[in-house]
Amino acid sequence: MNRTARALIILAVVLPSLQASGSQEAAAPGSLPFAFQEYRLRNGLHVILSEDARLPLVTVAIGYGAGTLREKPGQEGLAYLLENLMFQGSDNVSPLQHIAFVQKVGGELNATTTLDKALFYETLPSNQLALALWLESDRMKSLVITPAAIDRTREDLLKEHAERVAADPYLGTFSEFDSLLFPDHLYGHPLIGPRMSDLAEAEILEFHKTYYVPNNAVLCIVGNIDAGRTRELVARYFDSIPPGLDSPSPPRPEIRRENDAVVRSVKIPVGSAGFHMGFRFFPLQAGDTDCLRILQYVLLEGETSRMRSRLLRHDLTARYLTGALDEKPSIATLKLFCLATNAVMVARSEKGILAEIDRLRSNAISQDELIKARRRFKKDYFDRLSTNLGKARFLVDAVFAGKRLDTLGGELDAVVSVSPQTLEAFAGKYFTPQNRVVLEFGPQ
Template identity: 60%
Template sequence: MVSSTGMNKAARSLCLLLLIILFPASFRAAPVQETAPNTLGFEFQEHRLRNGLRVILSVDKRLPLVTIVVAYGAGTIREQPGQEGLAYLLENLMFRGSENISPLQHIGFVQKVGGDLNAMTTPDRTQFFETLPSNSLPLALWLESDRMKSLAITPAAIEITRTDLIREHQERLASDPSLGGFAWFDALLYPDDFYGHPLINAGDGMKALTEKEILNFHGTYYVPNNAVLCIVGNIDIAGTRELVARYFDTIPPGYGVPPLPVPVFRQDGEVVRYLSDILASSSGFHLGFRFYPLQTGDAYSLKILEYLLLKGDTSRLRHRLLRRDLTAHHLSGGLEIRGGVLGLKIFCLNNNADMVERAKKAILSEIDRLGRNPVSPDELAKAKKLFKMDYLRSQSTNLGRALFLVDAALSGKPMNFLGEELDKYMKVSPPNLMGLINRHFTPQNRVILELGKK
């Protein structure tokens, strides 16, 4: 006698067989997805504290050292019109003392244990980093948490810091007059109320800042839920998580951190301007392209294009201007990111106005050639090889790895796919480059600032 259970199984099997015969497409095996190789060469962990602080930890036991990076989404893009220099001022005020630390004592504590430290402000962030013996990790976390929680912004600290920064900037301008052109150029390349802000410019904006503006900026952006803490080095993950929680978990979060402003660029055609009072004894120019909005994959293509044009002695522009045509005696530049906007900036120094014209035409000609004719496999492979070396080298130190992870976090990249990022650069093709150039390298996105006498 056959049981009812057996009959049910047989019936189900027969039904399944009939379905496969009648609808074979529905039962085909799913295609195997190719998985991009993980090229990071290191592991990391990420978590958030209750106050919103984003914490990234990565172990590297090669040396008894640890690097700590604290980055705030508090760059120059966050400044209001007329507040130029505010983000840079706050960066320096962060060393002027807090509840338990005297002015400049933060520097002394780190240097006393054999460590070094620095800070920098960019358009979209301000970050602080220190490398010191790994057994001094609690010291570094105490220092960073104390100024995150209780920075002492006093009228005296503001005036001392502001005066020092403006004086140092004026001294740099006096020693290298060409520096003044960079702020002018940025304002032209990013014609927007926020994205074209200079770090300090002539100092007029910084001079006019009120204590209230400074306190409001600090209270809005120097908060845990607008920050990333990254620790890389000879650490124990469990113990480090406990230390981080002990020092940072009780810091109150900020409220209403605004999103980055949406850029509005007002430019109908190519912009060409002249500054005759800079480089009075020679000539030169800035040339740049702005890229916004970007399509998927454009950022990877732009990075490879940067290497084709500017990186290495045999790159197209360096070879042509400095070695073949001899139209320039200095050429520098590269790709930069300001929020979701990318820019390719080129700075060139020439002997006279005639050489300026020839160099400009050569640059535009090389870009045009890349847009019309596919780059050769050998040239593309060479650029990718150089980029890959730089990409991997940048992650070979504790500081380089920490900055890489912080950049990924603040840029909104999916952290669980970082290991596949290099493969995306390596897959950039000649059609990708040609499409990019034809879409973005237009007069509406191009700016030229000439320096010196015509």
């Protein structure tokens, strides 16, 4: 009797329920694992509050609809520049004092610019909630943008970007891959680039005036708070900030389907070889995102996921493989990043990935595999919501994605209810050469 067969018998005795279904795992259907309340101030500011008394902490997150989608051709880097100018002082907070105030009380803060928004957040002791609101409201109301601050910030950002590119030989390939994946300027242009130097003061001010207004923002407060007292503080600091003009809805790009897979190659200054591979899914229909979320787990999450297992464990053609689902308005992409030792292994790894895609299209995913993916998805979902910041980002992301917050509780159920047949049909429809983009890279 071989080892595997013996193992199966022993498991049958010891773990009779190992392959049982996950029927006991279901949380209360249709509800989020935490409560929240939302409302709007008179100036249009969308406010979301959620109480969590576990630790003496509070997270204040504020998102502005001022992401890279708002940049016009020639304005690449404007959204990122504005994000950083938000730390350059306002009427009552001197340049760079925002950071100092938060750090002084032991808080952590950061900011990020994505396609749809610029997000600013700080987590600090909960008795300092008023401080965070004071800081955020002051820069919302009275950000001071001077030519000197623009020059200094721009110079710092370009310098730091150059340092990052020099330190990470693969970094440049990511933005190159994005421009290949999304030929349209709206989605395909990088967060930062040399054109940032050409931005005029007037267009920077105009961008700020248009998008950094309360009626284009979401304020989310999560943590050890009293909702009544927090409402009072929010009113105190934000209610009198005048609204801006209504911002037009962000534009949507035109996405064209190619006749065949797009494959390009570039040189990098190190000895490694590898590739990016992406699959585009558009136009998205109801339920498509649920399919993709599960497929991402089937293909790429965990050591036994199909692609990782094949390339890293069995074929041994790659030494690194990772993947992520990128959800944008009207289009989603599954992006893979793979490192191999040389061009031959790159070719074999690409072939292995495509073989797994073919398998996906021609064979239904087994129940066991599906249960595994569902459980892991669910675990990661709860992990994401285990911190105040995780919850705040989840809620703010949802608002900017145009979702109704009272429907969010149903998302998890929708994902874990996707059937093998639905997945097979989805794979057959979308995983076509016309939706595939590849960027190979290798040594100069």
